[in-house]
Amino acid sequence: MTLILYGLVFGPIIWGLTQYLIKAKWMESLGWVFKLILFALSLGCLFKVQTQTLSLQLTPAPLPYGMMLSVDTLSATFLILNNFLFLILTLFASKGKYSESVFSFLFLVLQGLINGIFLSTDLFNIYLLIEVSTIAISILIMYKKDKPSLYDGMFYFAINMVAMAFFLFGVVMLYKRFGVLDLFHLKEALGEASRNKSLILPLSFLFTSAALKAAVFPLYNWLPKAHGIPSAPSIVSAVLSGIFVKIGVYLLIRLNMLFMDVIPLHGIIMVLGLISALMGVTFAVAQTDIKLLLSYHTISQVGLILAGVGGSLMINQAGGLYHLVSHGLFKPLFFVSSGILIEWYGTRNIKDMQGLWQRSRGLSIALIIAILCITGAPFFSIKTAIYEGQDNLFIRSLFLLINMGTMMSFIKFLEMIFSKNRAELSKSGFVSRPIKKEEWLSLKLLALASATLGLFSRTISPILVNYSFEYTFIDRLIKWPSYLFTFVIAFVLYKTFFKDNKLIKLIRKFDLTFNETNIVLVSFFFIILLWIDYL
């Protein structure tokens, strides 16, 4: 059973290379079987880790000197999300212009590398895998080689490499102190060590790099460039928002678990998460570019996830993790739909896209499901678990404000779906391109998976996040009036204050240069250093 861990990392890379070298029709069919096997293997891992942790020694030397691949509940959750997402997105692009061999090769390599990040227990291996996957994703961002994508790709590459240098420095400092790199042995060593000043510097380095990877405010500046870039293929944006940004969240969770006994980090994670969620939503409300709007919402939703995993109660942490999986499904649905919409309407401005309901009921329904998931509608999302049991009135109000901001943003989507009638449609420059059956299938699967996660959270959550959400049908039903009431207030606020507001227009133009982003990164590092020292 443990040998499948090899397969999850090396399988996609070797298969990608084989597919690149042997360009035959039967290879394509075999490729689908292979991708389904990968998904089945990750599903198998998820069920297996309910009873035991799977581990595979990679070197003859025993730990702590050797290396190991291991799956626990946390990594199994990320694995299943990664392999499901890559299966669906490859299906989406299978008959399109991105089905060519180089793109497929890079995509498969990326899948294997991301699997490796979640499976590796060695900090240095994690560093290597993130570095190589960042190179792969930068090439995918620049794939069209047009002017905007080259700048955005270069910016993304450079700032992420700076972050990874911070990560490596943190790793080597920890090695110097404890002589181990394996996460489990490091935790043991940290448990035996008393709180010491020498831990603060490596932890600050590691935390800063993980925070940049997770696009925590104020280190978010690279994300809208990479995710929202108009010329990048939609499936690349979907992978970035669906799983790649979650690597940062994964690292923060691992760091929190690692240092829990000496320096508890959950308070910092929660505060940073709340600030990110609030700022992300503020920037998102100001956007009219459909991809940028979705990108800023990724910052906001990742912030919410962090606020959950940094929460003090089990329900908050499980809620954050469950929302992470849910976000990993509905956000790619948004991104691939936005790719179709941009092609149809010939514009990225969401205000110029109208009358979708008359044109495509199927796409409208898929988008409505995604909107219900992101806005935390009862039966579709258990986002409220993130702040359940929170007594602090200020924090509860913040969560309400964030949710209202999310609703305000997605009113633009609802306007796009329901506005204008068929007669006016002809004037809006709509270019019809039939959705291919592979695209339809992947859209349906993403919508179905997003809705299933919300509807059957009671059954799925014990397997996925090791926690059972005891929400009954009645519990969810009685939450609908307050959800609708919040939506109405959000609608009124959007129409009366936020629409065409001068401040909003100013926020829309806000951007940092590369040097400013680095200054922010260094300042963030010193703030975290002082904060951890104060704890």
Add this chain to the structure above:
Amino acid sequence: MDWFNGEVAGIILFFIGVYGLCARRNIIKTIISLSILQAAIILYIISDDAYSSQVPPIISTSAHPIQMADPIPQALMITAIVIGISITAVALTLFVSMYHHYGTTNWNKALSKRRDAD
């Protein structure tokens, strides 16, 4: 000057690299700064355990393992050097492609041209 060893030099060098990233607008200098960061980390870790009493970790020598220097930092840093070179190569390749479109080595000028292209 006893306090000034490889580790201290590594930390100082690292922040010189960070200064380059914050203060230099030239993209080539950004790539050089990234290389400085890598070199600083390598210097920091290989200075660890470098005591004059220790012998190289080669099994064929008659020395007892306890006298040998820890071989892991060296093994790790060989990998880090390879990765560092790859990163520099990729960064330079990306920069050349970018330069063909923007005609500038300045981050800020490239940004304003990027905004115009939108």
